Amino acid sequence: MAVKTNYSINGKNYFRVSASFGRDSNGKLIRKYFYGKSEKEAKKKLEEYKESLKRGLVVDKNLYLSPIMEQWLYEIVRNKIKASTFDRYEDIFRNYFKASSLSYKLIKDIKSIDIQKYYNDLYKSGKSYSRIKSINKILNYFLNYCFAEGYILRNPCLNITIPGKNNFTSKEVEVFSRDELRTIIQSNDKALIRLIAIVSFSTGMRIGEVLGLSWNDIDYKENQIHINKIVACYTEIYGDIRKKVKVIQAPKTKSSIRTIPLPTTLIPVFEEVKRTQNINKLKCGSSYKKEYKNQIFLTEDGNLIYPTNLTHSWKLLLKRLDIPYKKFHSLRHTYATMQFEANVPLKTVSVLLGHASIDITADTYTHVLKKEKNKSADIISVLKMC
Incomplete structure (x- = not known):
């Protein structure tokens, strides 16, 4: 029986298979071809090549950082994360990698010193320690992928020092x-x-x-509030088209999904919101949006509220009330601080806040905990005097 072939070279018949391995500096797919006397032999050569890549025995010569990173971001990472998280990743790629000094370096040639110099230059240009740390997080993620694929023999991010660490001090909330x-x-x-x-x-x-709360999240019978979703605002990206959107989605971490006590003093507040919402429905009539009818906090026409749009309203409210401006998030810090002042345990406050770990709570409110600790020391001193 004749052996099946699909390609001829110099009068000889072969079976050819191909596979893509990233993109070149112009964004075109890099395809490699493997030939054998039969389909089985050709496919065996392809698998051997892939295996050699994984083992670091073959390193492709024409893989540039920017086009491969973009492909990785859109084809692999995008399918694993929320659209709002992808928006942040894409922003970092577009602003710090797509046209940087590292963009068209061959991935295999990028050394730790190249990355360190780039970060040092960013720091000198005014970028903060925390910003460069976020940039490095994405690059490290990408280079780990490159290592797994056999594009590089080691991850050059491993020996990096983020500049500005010694000058970085967490601000007191x-x-x-x-x-x-x-x-x-x-x-x-x-x-x-x-x-x-x-x-x-x-x-x-x-x-x-708060903006993600729906009426069925408020349990008046058990005096509880169920927190299980948020309103997020991000940029949707389709090629060159960028569109700002707002959506209801699950919180970022599992610990953010929680049930907290419903203060009885909030019941009149929710009742006031309900009355206002009913008035808005009558005013708008058929133009009132029904899509979000179960949400508590909405615009006058029944639409979701952009979290970022509240900043202006918040500033105006504080100005009308003659209160010095502080960020809206300071309200959350105020809540936590008052809990500590009321001697609520650290672990309990951490759970109420929806922090991923107790360490985050402790690090954020170090100054408050220290103050409360000093109060305890005063009490001991009083006891010694008795």
Whole structure:
């Protein structure tokens, strides 16, 4: 029986198979061809080549960082992460890798010193330690992929020092005073942002979590609030088309999905929101959006609220109430600080805040914990005097 072939060279018949291995500097797929006297032999050569790549015995010579990283980002990473996370990754790639000094270096030729120099230059140009740390996180992720694929024999990110670490100090969190909180609570200001703020500092919820609340998340019978979704804002990317969108999605981490106590003082707040929502429905009539009818906090026409759009409303509210400006997130810090001042255990506060670990809570509120610790020391001193 004749052996099946599909390709001829110099009058001789072969079976040819091909596979793509990344892209060249112009973005074109790099294809490699393997020939054998039969289909089985050709495919065996292809598999041997792939295996040699994985074992680091063959390193492709024409793989440039930028085009391969872009392909990896869009074809592999995009399928593993949320669209909002992909937006952040794509932003870092576009601003720090697509047209950087590393862009068209061969991946196999990139050394630790090249990456270190690039980071040092970024730091000198004014980029912060935390920003460069985020950039390095993405590059390290990509180079680990390259190592797994056999494009490089080792990850050059392993010996990198993020510049600015010695100068980096975590800022003490800003909190609102009790008088400022009373001013917000007792105000007759009708802006929706005031009610959103009251919910935030009464529960410690993040802004996206507050906006993600639906009416069935409020359990009046058990006096609980179920936090299981957020409103996120990100850029959707389709080739050269970029569109800003807002969606309801699951929180970033499992620990963010939680159930917290419903303060009874919030019940009148939710009732006020409900009344306002009913008035808006009557005003808008058929133009009121029904898609989000179960959500608690919406625009006047029933649409989702952009978390980023609240910044302007928040500034105006504080100005009207004659309260010095602090970020909206400071309400969450205020909640946590007051919990510690009330001697609520660190672990409990961590769970209430939805932190991924107790270490995050401890690191964020070091100054508060130290202050409370010093209070304990004062009590011991008093005991010794008795």
